[in-house]
Every structure is written in structure tokens, then in C-alpha cells.
Amino acid sequence: MARISRVAAAALMVAVLVPSAIAGTASATPPTDQKIETIGSEGTRTVPAYDEGRLVQVFEANFWASAGERRYISSNVLAKQGTGTSDPLLMAQTSIICAGTGSQQVGANMNVQRGQSITLNPRFVFISQNSGNVSCKLYAAGRRPDPTGSPASSNTWFVDYGSYLAVSAPMPSWTRTFDTSSLTSKRLDDPGDNWTPIDKTFTIASGVTQFDLISDHKVTVCSSSGGSEDSTTNGPLCTGDVVVPGGDSVVSLTVRVRQKTAGGAWCGGPQTLVDGKTYLVTREIHHRMLFSKGVVTVDPDCAPVFTVTANIKLESGVATVVHAPNETTLVTS
Incomplete structure (x- = not known):
């Protein structure tokens, strides 16, 4: 090579x-x-x-x-x-x-x-x-x-x-990757089940007019037990009756950001960066990465304080695992 x-x-x-x-x-x-x-x-x-x-x-x-x-x-x-x-x-x-x-x-x-x-x-x-x-x-x-x-x-x-x-070139000190080390992977069993692994509040510098927010995730469909375990689980999460050989699932991702006042109250409406985008997870794909990136606009009449949430929902199909070690949400300039 x-x-x-x-x-x-x-x-x-x-x-x-x-x-x-x-x-x-x-x-x-x-x-x-x-x-x-x-x-x-x-x-x-x-x-x-x-x-x-x-x-x-x-x-x-x-x-x-x-x-x-x-x-x-x-x-x-x-x-x-x-x-x-x-x-x-x-x-x-x-x-x-x-x-x-x-x-x-x-x-x-x-x-x-x-x-x-x-x-x-x-x-x-x-x-x-x-x-x-x-x-x-x-x-x-x-x-x-x-x-x-x-x-x-x-x-x-x-x-x-x-x-x-x-x-990149050096970035400001308020940019970050959020710590998700306390999370444990979760299995979504039935359509409608959902999980919000990311719910973080953070502060940026005054005077910033916009910034990028990146939120990446990984899911595994329970078409087999393989690949449904990770460093946060005690063995596979796809076990028993939840395993459907050849089964598929559809999951959705929603990422929202909302600004706050200096006193901690909500300020302005939420900004939806990803609005229920759906992903098909087939038996062949088995593992699927959900990559997302959006631009957040800063309201100068609010405090430079934001809360970001990322929600993954099982829309249809068989049980699906959301992997905590692959939860990666970033704030960049």
C-alpha cells in the first residue's frame, strides 16, 4: 500500500x-x-x-x-x-x-x-x-x-x-464536545418509544451571532443479537423475543435548541435543526449512524445561554438499540 x-x-x-x-x-x-x-x-x-x-x-x-x-x-x-x-x-x-x-x-x-x-x-x-x-x-x-x-x-x-x-484553526473556549460518559445504552421496544440522550445547557461568548451544532448517534436494529452490546451494557440488549430475524425498523431524529434569559427562563421560540428526520435500519444495514449538523442563530435580546435536546424515536418496526458510547454532540464556531 x-x-x-x-x-x-x-x-x-x-x-x-x-x-x-x-x-x-x-x-x-x-x-x-x-x-x-x-x-x-x-x-x-x-x-x-x-x-x-x-x-x-x-x-x-x-x-x-x-x-x-x-x-x-x-x-x-x-x-x-x-x-x-x-x-x-x-x-x-x-x-x-x-x-x-x-x-x-x-x-x-x-x-x-x-x-x-x-x-x-x-x-x-x-x-x-x-x-x-x-x-x-x-x-x-x-x-x-x-x-x-x-x-x-x-x-x-x-x-x-x-x-x-x-x-480547524483554533476555536473559542466556549466550543465543546458534551460529556456523555454517564449515559447507558437504551433499547426502544415498541413504536412510539423514544429517548432523549442529549439534554444539555451551555453558555457561549457574548457577541456571537451564530454557531454550528453537531449531533451524531448510532442505532442497531434487533434483527439479531449481534452488535447490540457495547461498553455500557451487560451483554446484548437484543435478546429473546425482541429479536426478529430479517426485521427492519424506522427511527426518527429531532434536534432542537432554545435560548434562555439571564434568569433561566425560556427566551424566544425553539430552533429545530433536525425535524423528525427518519432513517430506515434494515437487517443488512443493522447498525446505522445518524449524522446531523445545523446552524444556530443567536438572539441578542436573550442571554447567550442555550439548551440542546436530541430525541430518537422508534417510528415503526422491531426493537432498536440506541448506543450511548456513540452519542456525540458538539458546539463549534
Whole structure:
């Protein structure tokens, strides 16, 4: 595999890594205030799902950060499975690990079907623990959730044209990733069941007119017991009669933000960033990432204090798990 060149990003500079052969055809465009750097003409990166546990380094961005400095680390990974795999689907796994002044990481994964593509957007706000050099690396790996046929070595997926890893310029101290470590994953059993894993109040700086709010989630349909456990559960949450082989579900996501007065009362109406957007979670997909991003407008007649809520509802179909470790909500400038 070709060695990926490094980006030496000085302080106050942003670095975006994009395969040069497709820099003009990305399906998702990096923010306009970011600098695009090429990484070579080969474009794609092959990920051997048949070799479970093997990590493939796809991108690396290096920069210098001061103590307490915050940067928005984002990515767009176009995961594609070719038509020549023996398995009908593979799991595409991605993670970003930033280290050097304290280690932080985030991940995202989902099944991709033969001949199809999916998009994964792991992202978070990195806070430097002290001054020094930081290296952020995006890794990819794969699994075979439904092994069939041979040869096993045919089961690879690849990071396609248009993928990137981005590191923003330093951001204000009010930007953040909300702490969700106290959450425990929850199973939604019947249509109408819902959960609000995100209900957070936060303050931004005075004078800010707008900001971005990102809220990402992961769900698993109970078409089998596999994949329904995580670090917050004591075994699988899909068990017994709730498991419906071949079952599908439809879930919806609603994300709202509302501003407050200095005394804590509501001020103005809510801003709905995601209004009940629905997602089909089939047996083949099994795990589904729900990525969302919106712009919040600040009312200068209210205090710079906001409450954000993110609600996931089972609209129809079989029981579905909402995974607490994958709850990621960010406030960025």
C-alpha cells in the first residue's frame, strides 16, 4: 500500500487531506476556511475486512497547539464495497485518534453492501492538555458480519475519492464536545418509544451571532443479537423475543435548541435543526449512524445561554438499540 504523505500544519493553519485525483468531485465539501492538501495521485485506500482487527492508517494531520487550545477535528469517509466480494456486506469501521498533548478519539461504523457506498463522519472537538505537537490520524478497519463464500481475501472495502480529514484553526473556549460518559445504552421496544440522550445547557461568548451544532448517534436494529452490546451494557440488549430475524425498523431524529434569559427562563421560540428526520435500519444495514449538523442563530435580546435536546424515536418496526458510547454532540464556531 502506498505510503500516505504527511501534512505539516503550522499553528493557526488548518489542514485538510483529500485524494488529489478527485479534489474537485468530493460528495461532501470541506469548510471553505480550510486549506486543501493533496496526498498523492493514487486516491483510494483498500481496507482488508477479511483481516479483522487490522487498522489501516488513511490520513494523518500534524499541528502545534497551545495548552487549552480547541480545534474541530472532522472527516468525511466515503466507504465503498466493490462488486467482487464473496460476502454480501461488510462492516466499515473508522476512528480518529489525536495524541501528543493528551489522547482523544472518536469512531463511527456501519455495514456497507456489495456494490454500494456509505458515508461516515467521525468528528469531535479536540482540547489540547498542554502545549506541544499533536498528531491526528484517521484509521479504517473492517469486519465480516455475514461470512459467506470464498475467497475470504476478496472481502475488502475502500476509502473512495472525496474523503478527507480536517483540522480547524483554533476555536473559542466556549466550543465543546458534551460529556456523555454517564449515559447507558437504551433499547426502544415498541413504536412510539423514544429517548432523549442529549439534554444539555451551555453558555457561549457574548457577541456571537451564530454557531454550528453537531449531533451524531448510532442505532442497531434487533434483527439479531449481534452488535447490540457495547461498553455500557451487560451483554446484548437484543435478546429473546425482541429479536426478529430479517426485521427492519424506522427511527426518527429531532434536534432542537432554545435560548434562555439571564434568569433561566425560556427566551424566544425553539430552533429545530433536525425535524423528525427518519432513517430506515434494515437487517443488512443493522447498525446505522445518524449524522446531523445545523446552524444556530443567536438572539441578542436573550442571554447567550442555550439548551440542546436530541430525541430518537422508534417510528415503526422491531426493537432498536440506541448506543450511548456513540452519542456525540458538539458546539463549534
